[in-house]
Amino acid sequence: MTISDRVLIAGAGPVGLVAAANLVRHGVPVTVLEGGPDLSTESRASTFHPPTLDMLADLGVVEPLIAQGLIAPKFQYRNRRDGLIAQFDFGAIADETRHPFRLQCEQSKLTRIIHDRLRADPNFEIAFSSPVRAVTQDRDSVTVTVERDGSSETQRYRWLIGADGARSDVRRSLGIEFDGFTWPDRYLVVSTPFDFYSAIPNLDPVSYLADPVRWHFLLQIPKLWRVMFRIAAEESDELALSPEFAQTLMAQVVPGIDSYEIAHTTLYRVHQRVAGAFRRGRAFLIGDAAHVNNPLGGMGMNGGIHDAINLTARLIEVWRGTRPETELDRFDLQRRLVTKEHVERQSIQNKRNLEAADNEFRDLLRRTAADPALTHDYLLKVSMIGSLRRAEQLG
Structure with missing residues (x-):
């Protein structure tokens, strides 16, 4: 069986297509195999952090993404007793990034922008309804089993990038553990067109409300607000998904308003897991195939895009023969x-902060917001610039 020189990417989500875009931009041919019949239309992740926007700008796709999204230069924290606790402005790190703001835009917009940009390039090809189900490899190649039209076929490639999600068949075939845990509570996301700016003074596009029993946060995307609530372990899925329960939760957001137009609700379990290895031979894991975490702070998709750029920058040099294969160990x-030190740790801390019963977190936020140096350091951390710098320090 002939070995293809094209890099194979399993999965056409935002992480897989960013990897494809960076490879193609540097003349490396790519084949993307996507299990679904088309690009996903799910909203899912919708926050793009400043350094991620810088990376997307280098790929030439950030301007159309910004045009379809909502710029969020500030975010804030509140609680029920004190109201607004602290507000942070990404303008404080304008010296560190070309995009000193978060962009709120559904990930499905990015995948279509990249696909439209690459589709005519001869170095890019994509096949839908073609999931990678199994992987074997030897010293020179990776052999994948692809499910297509009800049957299986095998193909050989020099390199494989697994970007096929949290239930990754690539990861399973490689025998890599997915260590971590699942939180006992779940998250309910309620989407509504209600204008919260008219009801909550001094509101920012991203607003977290801390509460030890029922925290929530508001996240504005084009045309809708997403409101996320913690659902306790003892509250059943059936209860959580009932329209009456959603209205009861929403009634806690703005006193005096107890009826909302609800566009849709989504209930999901929350995991904190990191793969035991991100590389095994000629195969790699990126994005949700490599790590999953709770969504507070918007670090999941962004971390996956950072994986994609880190890996492909090295793979380009190895594919060209200008760097040895050992360069890929650095990925x-x-x-x-960095995922274990920063993304997992910070996302776990974000959850615990919102659930804190004492005033320690409130007082820390106030001190941080009042001190320009502390604000600068804090924004480097929550924007993920800090984690990228830490990665560079690791050699």
């Missing part, structure tokens, strides 16, 4: 450790 070293 696993940097991205896996």
Whole structure:
């Protein structure tokens, strides 16, 4: 069986297509195999952090994404007793990034922008309804089993990038553990066109409300607000998904308003897991195939895009023969450790902060917001610039 020189990418989500875009931009041919019949229309992740926008600008796709999204230069924290606790402006790190703001835009917009940009390039090809189900490899190649039209076929490639999600068949076939845990509570996202600016003074597009029993946060995307609530372990899925329960939760957001137009609700379990390795031989894991975390702070998709850029920058040089294959070990070293040190740790802390019963978190936020140096350091951390710098330090 002939070995293809094209890099194979399993999965056409935002992470897989960013990897494809960076490879193609540097003349490396790519084949993307997507299990679904088309690009996903699910909203899912919708926050793009400043350094991620810088990366997307280098790929030439950030301007159309910004045109379809909503710029969020500020975010804030509140609680029920004190109201507004602290507000943070990404303008404080304008010296660190070309995009000192978060962009609120559904990930499905990015995948279509990239696909439309690449589709006519001879170095890019994509096949839908073609999931990668199994992987074997030897010293020179990776052999994948692809399910297509009810049957299986095998193909050989020099390199494989697994971007096929949290239930990754690539990861399973490679025998890589997905260590971590699942939170006992779940998250309910309620989407509504209600204008919260008219009801909550001094509101920002991203607003977290801390509460030890029922925290929530408001996230504005084009045409809708997403409101996320914690659902306790003892509250059943059936209860959580009932229209009456959603209205009861929403009634806690703005006193005096107890009836909302609800566009849709989504209930999901929340995991904190990191793969035991991000590289095994000629195969790699990026995005949700490599790590999953709770969505507070918007670090999941962004971390996956950072994986994609880190890996492909090295793979380009190896594919060209200008760097040895050992260069690829740095991807696993940097991205896996940074995921454990920063992304997992910070997302867990974000959840615990919102659930804190004492005033320690409130007072810390106030001190941070009042001190320009502390604000600068804090924004480097929550924007993920800090984690990228840490990766560079790892060699």
